[in-house]
Amino acid sequence: MxxxxxxxxxxxxxxxxxxxxxxxxxxxxxxxxxxxxxxxxxxxxxxxxxxxxxxxxxxxxxxxxxxxxxxxxxxxxxxxxxxxxxxxxxxxxxxxxxxxxxxxxxxxxxxxxxxxxxxxxxxxxxxxxxxxxxxxxxxxxxxxxxxxxxxxxxxxxxxxxxxxxxxxxxxxxxxxxxxxxxxxxxxxxxxxxxDRKSHTLKYxxxxxxxxxxxxxxxxxxxxxxxxxxxxxxxxxxxxxxxxKETSQGNVFQASTWGSPTPTPTVQPGDIVINEVYYDVDADHVQPPGSDENTFEWVEIYNKSAQTVNLKDWKIEDNSGTQRTISTSNRNLASGQFAILAKAANVFVLWTIPDSAEKIQLGEIIGNGLANGGDRVVLRDSLGNIIDQMSYGTDVSVLNPSSSDVAEGHSLERVPDGFDNDLGSDFFDTNPPTPGS
Incomplete structure (x- = not known):
């Protein structure tokens, strides 16, 4: 090379x-x-x-x-x-x-x-x-x-x-x-x-x-x-x-990250038992001949200024039998109603506003609300009594108790949320007004 x-x-x-x-x-x-x-x-x-x-x-x-x-x-x-x-x-x-x-x-x-x-x-x-x-x-x-x-x-x-x-x-x-x-x-x-031999340039x-x-x-x-x-x-x-999955009864909020906000403390009277339907008429027992206790319901109302989580809250009657309202997060906004009943077939028999929560307990309320007299107790997740009432012959909570009503009627606070811890807070309502 x-x-x-x-x-x-x-x-x-x-x-x-x-x-x-x-x-x-x-x-x-x-x-x-x-x-x-x-x-x-x-x-x-x-x-x-x-x-x-x-x-x-x-x-x-x-x-x-x-x-x-x-x-x-x-x-x-x-x-x-x-x-x-x-x-x-x-x-x-x-x-x-x-x-x-x-x-x-x-x-x-x-x-x-x-x-x-x-x-x-x-x-x-x-x-x-x-x-x-x-x-x-x-x-x-x-x-x-x-x-x-x-x-x-x-x-x-x-x-x-x-x-x-x-x-x-x-x-x-x-x-x-x-x-x-x-x-x-x-x-x-x-x-x-x-090249001297040639003067012609060729390339x-x-x-x-x-x-x-x-x-x-x-x-x-x-x-x-x-x-x-x-x-x-x-x-x-x-x-x-x-x-897509539907999550009912939950309120989702976003905010800047910071220290955890403590869960608001619910005081007695913040959530009240607002209406009780215990003496069921034949029109609201379907199919006819079914156990009328299955079609009883209780309306609760959030009169406080805060949203309240009903997880692990309970409702009971004078037998002491407790029914859990919800085992998961179930929020009740300020000014919102919730209807508690055994099953969804109760709700379809009534005209209930969409704004109201419809909560299925899976069991009858207590051991069944007695027509002549009983009491209803609402407890928070810690077992504290938030509200209670009694009617008819049961004077264990209110004495005198709220008056017993006829079949197909309900006992309702008038106005909604009004609470003086007296039997007279509840009025005979016909027809009942669940969710409003």
Whole structure:
């Protein structure tokens, strides 16, 4: 190997090394320091809807149709139909890939449709309907698991490995071929210029090519950095698991984090026994002939200014038999009524406002409220008596007690919550008014 060839290879190698180091450092600084966002760059250079778009699916709510980590290719369509998988914008940044479950025309067949979507693995629809303006496109192609590679390519190190390094190798090979051609041409020029036998300058300049030559890279290798760059510009599409459960009787609140707020102390009289229905008429025993104790109910009322949790509270009669109101959190808001009865079939026999809580005890109240006289006692979770009353022949709480009422009537505080610890606080009410 002569000195000329050694110098040429050293020069090319040094130049390629410098080029790679510069590209790698510049790319890392751009991605890491400038917080490069491929999705924003892509949206800036492409007209909306002009080109197919690629998104990475980040969860398994569309399985088995679309695996987690897949890349979906979407394209705009004139119409979208039930059963098709689409990608749509939930907000300015988030794109969701789910299936159309329902297509409606709320304003008539000639109006724009609205869609209800859901993931194949979800039990419920996504929250809210979507319109054509929100749809990015219909999924035309799914590339399983390629999204994991794309996510890696979006990181600084991944970008270096999948884009910069392959591109530098291709540039190195092409630069080597180019310099060889330049040196070859210069050598021809030198011989022609100093050839004394001829005054005619003849030379040829051959262009460079990506064709494999003298052990160089094949032109197909250029696809490697191009593919890596394409992965970088793949967007992110969410697909999420969802399910809806109803939690009745709970009040959820949000506040700034701080020291735990102690549970408000409930004082006697904060929650009162507001109405008692103990002498059940035939119209409210269904089916006829059933045990009338099953259809008794007691209304309680929160007259305090705070929400009270009824968990582990109890109600009892003069037999001392206690029934637990709720074994889980069950809140009663300020000014709210709650109806306590054995089962839900009691509530359907009455017109009860939606604002009132309907609590099933699972058992009759005490051992059954006696028609001639009994008492009702309300206890908190610690067993403290919060309120109590007695009627008819039972004078254990109120003496004189509240008057006994006729079948189908109830005893009710008038006005609601009025409490002087007297039998006269309760009035004969017909018809009864549960929940109001």
């Amino acid at each position: 002569n000195f000329k060839n050694v110098s040429l290879k050293f020069f090319i190698g040094l130049l390629s090394l410098v080029l790679f180091a510069f590209s790698a450092m510049a790319s890392y600084l751009v991605l890491d320091v400038a917080q490069f966002d491929p999705y924003q760059v892509r949206s800036r250079f492409a007209e909306p809807g002009s080109l197919p778009k690629a998104f990475i699916v980040q969860s398994g709510s569309m399985e088995p149709a679309v695996k987690t980590g897949s890349i979906v290719i979407t394209r705009k369509a004139e119409t979208y139909n039930q059963g098709e998988i689409i990608s749509y914008k939930k907000d300015a940044k988030n794109v969701i890939t789910h299936r159309i479950q329902v297509k409606n025309y709320p304003d008539g067949i000639n109006s724009d449709p609205v869609y209800l979507t859901a993931g194949d693995a979800n039990e419920d629809f996504d929250s809210g309907s979507i319109t054509n303006d929100q749809i990015v496109g219909k999924v035309a192609l799914t590339l399983p698991y390629l999204g994991y590679v794309a996510n890696f390519a979006k990181q600084p190190y991944g970008f270096l490995l999948l884009v910069i390094v392959p591109a530098t190798i291709v540039i190195y090979e092409e630069l080597k071929g180019l310099l060889k051609e330049i040196f070859k041409t210069l050598s021809i020029l030198k011989r022609r210029l100093f 040829s300049l051959q262009g460079t090519t990506l064709k494999a030559k003298n052990g160089g890279l094949h032109k197909a290798t250029a696809i490697v950095p191009i593919f890596g760059a394409a992965l970088v510009f793949a967007g992110l599409a969410s697909s999420f698991f969802s399910d």
